[in-house]
Amino acid sequence: MMIQYKTKPTAEACLASINAVRDALYVLNGKWKMPLIIALVNGPKRFKDIQRSLQDITPKVLSKELRDLEMNEFVERKVFDTVPVTVLYELTPYADTLGPILEALRAWGTEHRQRIVESRRSEPVAV
Amino acid sequence: MMIQYKTKPTAEACLASINAVRDALYVLNGKWKMPLIIALVNGPKRFKDIQRSLQDITPKVLSKELRDLEMNEFVERKVFDTVPVTVLYELTPYADTLGPILEALRAWGTEHRQRIVESRRSEPVAV
DNA sequence: GATACCGGTATCCTTTTGGATAGTAGTATC
DNA sequence: GATACTACTATCCAAAAGGATACCGGTATC
Numbered sequence: 001m002m003i004q005y006k007t008k009p010t011a012e013a014c015l016a017s018i019n020a021v022r023d024a025l026y027v028l029n030g031k032w033k034m035p036l037i038i039a040l041v042n043g044p045k046r047f048k049d050i051q052r053s054l055q056d057i058t059p060k061v062l063s064k065e066l067r068d069l070e071m072n073e074f075v076e077r078k079v080f081d082t083v084p085v086t087v088l089y090e091l092t093p094y095a096d097t098l099g100p101i102l103e104a105l106r107a108w109g110t111e112h113r114q115r116i117v118e119s120r121r122s123e124p125v126a127v
Numbered sequence: 128m129m130i131q132y133k134t135k136p137t138a139e140a141c142l143a144s145i146n147a148v149r150d151a152l153y154v155l156n157g158k159w160k161m162p163l164i165i166a167l168v169n170g171p172k173r174f175k176d177i178q179r180s181l182q183d184i185t186p187k188v189l190s191k192e193l194r195d196l197e198m199n200e201f202v203e204r205k206v207f208d209t210v211p212v213t214v215l216y217e218l219t220p221y222a223d224t225l226g227p228i229l230e231a232l233r234a235w236g237t238e239h240r241q242r243i244v245e246s247r248r249s250e251p252v253a254v
Numbered sequence: 255g256a257t258a259c260c261g262g263t264a265t266c267c268t269t270t271t272g273g274a275t276a277g278t279a280g281t282a283t284c
Numbered sequence: 285g286a287t288a289c290t291a292c293t294a295t296c297c298a299a300a301a302g303g304a305t306a307c308c309g310g311t312a313t314c
Contacts, residue, residue: 010169011169011180014165014166014168014169014180015180017165017229017233018162018165018166018180018181019236020232020233020234020236020237020240021161021162021165021229021232021233021236022158022162022236023236023237023239023240024232024233024235024236024239025158025161025162025232025236027239029156029157029158030156030270030271030272031149031152031156031271031272032272034148034152035145035148035149035152038141038144038145038148039141039145041141042137042138042141046290046291047290047291047292048289048290048291053138053141053142053145054145056273057272057273058272058273058274058275059291059292059293060272060273060274060292060293060294061271061272061273062292063291063292063293064271064272083280083281084279084280084281084282084289084290084291085280085290085291086290086291087290087291087292097235097238098235100231100234100235101228101231101232101235102144102148103231104227104228104230104231105147105148105151105152105228106144106147106148106151107147107227108151108224108225108227108228109146109147109148109149109150109151109152110147110150111224112150112151112154113147113150157301157302158301158302159302173260173261174260174261174262175259175260175261175262183303184302184303185302185303185304185305186261186262186263187262187263187264187302187303187304188301188302188303189262190261190262190263191301191302210310210311211259211260211261211309211310211311211312212260212261212310213260213261214260214261214262
């Protein structure tokens with residue numbers, strides 16, 4: 001049997017990173033959460049306005065995603081007693097701490113799309 | 128009817144950000160992809176070693192995730208003609224461009240866990 | 255001969271995710 | 285009176301993600 005260094009320094013650090021990223025993904029995972037947060041960075045929006053920003057999201061899914069974000073304290077739901085009622089969704093200060101993640105994803109996504117487009121150009125066309 | 132500024136500068140920029148993030152998520156989404164990439168940052172690993180790093184991942188899922196990462200050019204699979212064969216999975220230079228995203232997630236995840244732990248401390252215990 | 259390691263597959267199943275479609279109460283508008 | 289808006293909910297369904305379990309051929313080890 002081989003002697004295993006179960007806690008090699010690099011292995012330990014690696015495991016810690018993996019777990020930290022898993023913790024982050026646990027609340028941010030999914031198709032809509034981060035795009036939805038971005039949709040609110042320029043100020044609070046109403047339900048239908050968000051739906052328009054994120055074209056293609058159905059009301060059921062949007063409603064569920066908003067509830068998730070509320071539970072994780074990224075979003076606050078504010079109801080105004082107008083007639084008919086107005087509901088605004090607003091980012092919390094805690095959501096602001098996601099800035100670096102969102103900016104990194106935005107930057108990388110932009111480059112990635114460029115890369116894909118360019119690689120398509122040099123490929124034969126498949127029918 | 129209200130006149131809508133369909134292409135307000137901020138709305139345009141917002142939409143571009145949303146789409147960029149969506150592009151990024153399209154290849155990075157899921158429970159395992161980013162943790163898996165981190166498991167390989169300290170050098171190439173063998174199948175079983177990765178499985179041990181990401182405790183709990185089943186071979187079927189790991190195999191699928193590795194194939195996905197290979198298709199997106201984040202990982203290269205290298206087979207060595209030993210007896211029995213040795214297979215190494217190694218990050219490509221393109222995977223290195225994910226550095227800022229992973230680092231941002233790691234940092235945020237670490238803080239987030241702290242926050243959760245602290246908020247649990249001040250809560251009544253539910254049975 | 256039994257067991258263990260390697261690099262996976264095969265099969266089956268559950269859960270989660272996401273979507274399509276329709277509908278609701280209330281107001282306002284044409 | 286018909287239609288449209290807001291902020292959703294209800295129902296049903298398809299697809300994807302993820303997991304449990306078992307297994308394979310080959311080698312090596314006890």
